Amino acid sequence: MILLRSKREIEKMRWSGGIVADIMDELEELIAPGVRTIDLDRRAGARMEKSGARSAFMGYASPVPGVPPYPGNICVSIDEAVVHGIPGERVLEEGEIVSIDIGVCCNGYYGDMARTMPVGKISSEKKALIETARESLARAVEKARSGNRLGDISHAIESCAEERGFSVVRDFVGHGIGQQMHEEPQIPNYGRPGSGPRLNAGMVLAMEPMINAGGHGVKVLEDGWTVVTADGKPSAHFEHTVAIGENGPEIMTWRKKSR
Numbered sequence: 587m588i589l590l591r592s593k594r595e596i597e598k599m600r601w602s603g604g605i606v607a608d609i610m611d612e613l614e615e616l617i618a619p620g621v622r623t624i625d626l627d628r629r630a631g632a633r634m635e636k637s638g639a640r641s642a643f644m645g646y647a648s649p650v651p652g653v654p655p656y657p658g659n660i661c662v663s664i665d666e667a668v669v670h671g672i673p674g675e676r677v678l679e680e681g682e683i684v685s686i687d688i689g690v691c692c693n694g695y696y697g698d699m700a701r702t703m704p705v706g707k708i709s710s711e712k713k714a715l716i717e718t719a720r721e722s723l724a725r726a727v728e729k730a731r732s733g734n735r736l737g738d739i740s741h742a743i744e745s746c747a748e749e750r751g752f753s754v755v756r757d758f759v760g761h762g763i764g765q766q767m768h769e770e771p772q773i774p775n776y777g778r779p780g781s782g783p784r785l786n787a788g789m790v791l792a793m794e795p796m797i798n799a800g801g802h803g804v805k806v807l808e809d810g811w812t813v814v815t816a817d818g819k820p821s822a823h824f825e826h827t828v829a830i831g832e833n834g835p836e837i838m839t840w841r842k843k844s845r
């Protein structure tokens with residue numbers, strides 16, 4: 587069942603989404619060669635505390651038995667890392683691309699977003715990859731309208747990536763979001779237009795295209811979390827929490843400051 591959120595609940599999600607977006611913009615300004623991924627995590631953790639929010643990721647249980655709970659406030663995934671990179675001593679280097687994923691819970695409601703950013707000067711292929719992933723999310727958001735179907739969102743992402751010769755990750759999906767980070771439905775990044783459940787005003791969806799420069803295959807590293815491309819080629823990830831309103835999509839993960 588896909589839950590429908592009241593105006594009051596949407597307002598709370600707007601608040602949580604605003605916190606996430608503010609932190610993302612703050613971290614983006616810190617991205618530079620020489621910065622450790624743990625520095626980004628600590629800054630995010632401090633900002634969450636200041637905002638009265640908690641990390642949605644810290645302590646998150648892995649579905650895989652024996653893998654310890656997620657140990658970071660945020661995920662930081664570099665180059666061939668697709669998602670769920672654990673912050674640590676690794677230092678960002680010129681020419682890399684870094685995907686930051688931030689999720690919080692505030693007043694009982696979640697916000698979740700991701701963005702891939704360049705570290706200094708990057709190759710034209712990496713630029714194209716980032717722009718494609720950004721564009722595929724924009725096209726997906728555009729489909730988040732009452733009366734459309736879930737497959738319209740999935741297809742918008744897939745077709746955007748494949749038009750440009752890139753591929754979409756098939757092993758991880760977007761998701762409904764609200765009083766839990768992961769709610770129904772699952773949102774694959776590929777699919778047929780006109781298929782799947784019908785979308786309605788009040789649904790809130792976290793859409794998250796993960797686009798690979800090479801093939802769609804991925805594997806998980808020894809740490810049990812970090813997902814990397816099977817072929818070692820770079821990957822980009824964008825995510826927004828989006829509410830379906832009466833008059834179309836509204837991005838919840840938008841800066842509070844610009845409102």
Ligand code: MF3
Pocket residue numbers: 642643644646656661670687688689698699700761792825
């Ligand atoms: N945005 C990701 C998701 O929706 C981040 C989860 S990281 C985890 O699954 F640690 F919480 F799993």
Ligand code: CO
Pocket residue numbers: 698760761792794825
């Ligand atoms: Co998510």
